[in-house]
Amino acid sequence: MNFQRVSSLVRKDLKKMIRQPATLFLIVLFPVMLTLAFGASFGAIGGTQSATYQIAVVNMESSGPYQQWSQHFVENLTHIELLNIQAFSDNETAQADLIQGKIQAVLVIPGNFGQSCDSFWTAPTNPSLWVNTTLQLHLDSGSMFATQAIPPIIQQVLTATLYGTQPISIPTPIQIGSPSLIQASKTTMFDYMAPGIFAYATIFLTMTVAQSFTEDREKGLLRRINTTPTTPTEFMISQAISNMAAALIQVALVFAMAYLVGYRPYIDVVSFTLAFIIVSIFALCNVGFGLITAAIAKSSGAATGISFIFIMPQMFLGTFVGAALSPSAQVAGKFMPSYYVTDALTSLFLRGAPVSSPTILLDLSVVTIISGISLLLGILLFRKYGKT
Amino acid sequence: MKSPGSLICSWEIGIFKQVIPLSTTLTVSMMSPKEVAITINNLTKRFEDVTAVDGLSLEVEKGELFGLLGPNGAGKTTTINILCGLLKPTSGSVNVGGYDVQKRPDKVKEMIGVCPQDTAVFSYLTGRENVELFANLHAMPREKLKKNTEDLLKKLGLLEEANRHVRKYSGGMRRRTNLIMALVHDPEIAFLDEPTVAMDVQSRHAVWDFIKELKKQNKTVILTTHYMEEAEELCDRVGIIDHGKLIALGAPEQLKSKFRTKNLEEVFIQLTGRKIREEL
Structure with a gap:
């Protein structure tokens, strides 16, 4: 050559x-x-502002012995700059706002959320004793960016709530490293x-x-x-x-x-x-x-x-x-x-x-x-x- | 040239084949040997149902300026393309500079320079960059590259415009650049396919002078043209091709004398009953 x-x-x-x-x-x-x-x-561009997403949170666990879990979870969500959390008392109103495009997502925290978290901490290595539950997340299908960005952020906050990336209030017997997730509060x-x-x-x-x-x-x-x-x-x-x-x-x-x-x-x-x-x-x-x-x-x-x-x-x-x-x-x-x-x-x-x-x-x-x-x-x- | 009934004996010296007609032993000792630069032997090229070149045979000596004449579609460019290794012949063989073009195209490409009929230049490069690119493609040493580029640009009147993009050149300037790109590496054998077509008279004469200079340097040149006066002015010998066949071969004066005509155009008319230019 x-x-x-x-x-x-x-x-x-x-x-x-x-x-x-x-x-x-x-x-x-x-x-x-x-x-x-x-x-x-x-x-x-033009500053440090991030795009924000309006999210309705319907907390079905407003009372009971385990309600501190859902409160922590909502507090953690509120700390995410990318999210603008609005508390809704009922799912129907939130769904109506979602359909009208006023918000990009509705997150429904089930009534046994705290119980589920607590069961995990009671027997972290024994899944058969866990109380399984599901967070309902409804997304605006017309917003492709919301569908991409919101689920991983919710997942990260959930992980942080359970394991404690701010582990002051919750003792964690399970030793895991900081999850290699994005820092959602700085992510656009x-x-x-x-x-x-x-x-x-x-x-x-x-x-x-x-x-x-x-x-x-x-x-x-x-x-x-x-x-x-x-x-x-x-x-x-x-x-x-x-x-x-x-x-x-x-x-x-x-x-x-x-x-x-x-x-x-x-x-x-x-x-x-x-x-x-x-x-x-x-x-x-x-x-x-x-x-x-x-x-x-x-x-x-x-x-x-x-x-x-x-x-x-x-x-x-x-x-x-x-x-x-x-x-x-x-x-x-x-x-x-x-x-x-x-x-x-x-x-x-x-x-x-x-x-x-x-x-x-x-x-x-x-x-x-x-x-x-x-x-x-x-x-x-x-x-x-x-x-x- | 091979005369009827003579034997051809050949051997290779360097890159050129020595051909001596051996009509008698005595003739051999008296004649100086001619170096053959190009040999075309019974060449045929078919494109589906069209025969572009039909059993063409001829030889061109080293240092000869040979003209291929004929109307459009006669097979001139096809012949040139086969000689350059761009096309494969259907049958027959071609030998350039002592090498079979099909077997050793690499060797052939080292010694040839090709000026295509349609101007092929990179419009986004300057004239100088186009010329230097082709010098580099022939792996010329840098000093020689610079010298040849300057010399040729000067000879063909492009030195002052050499640093302008070719897209801003006139048609004549592009054609001159096209020619320089073919010759910058100082090839032994040059194929010039209609180098002066669509040029103004002044540019054409500048190119003629340039081609004459190539002959003085003992370069072998194959020139295709449909300008009869160009062929008469420049060529040592011409071959007239029609429908892919060689219908006449000889020096322009020889052909005019043989057919008792004033010019080569009339030779073509006598042979075919048509004018070359009518076919253009």
Whole structure:
């Protein structure tokens, strides 16, 4: 392999990204605008305010020997800045407000809530003695962000109430570490969305690669390069490098923009590096999809349209958008490489998981395998059908 | 050229094949050997039911400026594309610079420069960047790359505009850039496919001078054109192709004399009953 050839082709592609307005928009401006738009809508842009959710709490355990449990639970909920807790005396009124959109959720605390908690503490290791009960949580199905954000927050507060992240009033015989849950009081909706935005921006490389190859083919530039000693391997390596560089630029830009709008993930240098690696590998996957598109498409216009066959499912099923879909759609999302990128970045950024976490390693392996297959298939198809 | 009834004996020296007509032993000792740069042997190329090149055979000597003439669809560009290794022949063989193009395309691509008929330049790069890109693709040493780029840009009148993006160039400037990109690496063999088409007269004469200079440097040039005056001005020999077949071969003066015509256009008319330009 001749590095002079590869580096000259990479430089050529990077100049294209900067100098062609359409490419510049898709690779640089689009992720920046996307991040700023989402940050402005769902984050803390312009100040430290977080989005708040109106939640009705119907406490059915207003009296009795165990009522302190439900009171603690409601107090803990009230401490969450993201939530605006309103006490309702009956479920019907709360449900009426939910239907009218005045509130985003109704939480019904059952009458045996305290008894259930107490039974847990009486026999923490013997589930057969526990009094099982269920918190009823009704969510506004029209608010996809409420459906995503509220359940984990309630779960966290419940855990804190039971185990005591503020363990002053409740002695805890069970020793467990602080749950690696998010600090909901500082979390905005944007924090949930940010990992998906990293994948979201990179997905569009499929379109830029497909357009680039079809345009160069239409203008006879691929044939012309083919009259030089440049080998197909050198050419494809240059494409891989330039598109990985583009993905890294995107990640850096998205991260910088996200930081500007107040995004502060729990991440160290190692995690940050891994995030870059995952997105770079995902970029190769999209280069492969771009090549497959270019092999099918007869013109650059057709390539733009066909590229959405790969972009749309990845976007809707694999990134932050997918979390609000039906269970079956979420299962379908697991066939999208973007799902694993989003999941890995969520684990890193939101859950603060270490890089050696099995979930992250599994995600990284899946993305690597799919990217390898996609790239190989793309090269083979383009060589067979895409050259002319 | 091979004469009827003669034997061809060949061996390879360096990258060029030595061909000596052996009509008699005495002739061999008296003649200086000719170096053959390109050999096309019974070449045929079919695209489904269309035969673009039909049993074409010819040889081009090293240092020769050879013109391929013929109307649109005659098979000129297809022949060039096969010689460059872009297309596979249906049958027959082509040998460029001593290498079979199908077997050693890598070796062939190291010694050729190709100027395609349709201008193929990266519009978002400057003229200089386009030229340097192709010099880099031929792995030229940096100093030589810089020198050749400057020299060629100057010769073809693009030096002052070299740092402008090609998208801002006129059609003629693009075509000159197209030509420089093919020749910046100083190739032994150049394939120039209609290099002056759609150029103004001034630019065309500048390119003619440039092509003549290539000949002085002993470069082998295959030139396709439909400008008869261009072929007469530049070419040592021409091959006239029609419907994929070679219908005439020789020096322009030789052909005009043989067919008793004033120019090559009339030669084509005599051979086919049609005008080349009518086909354009």
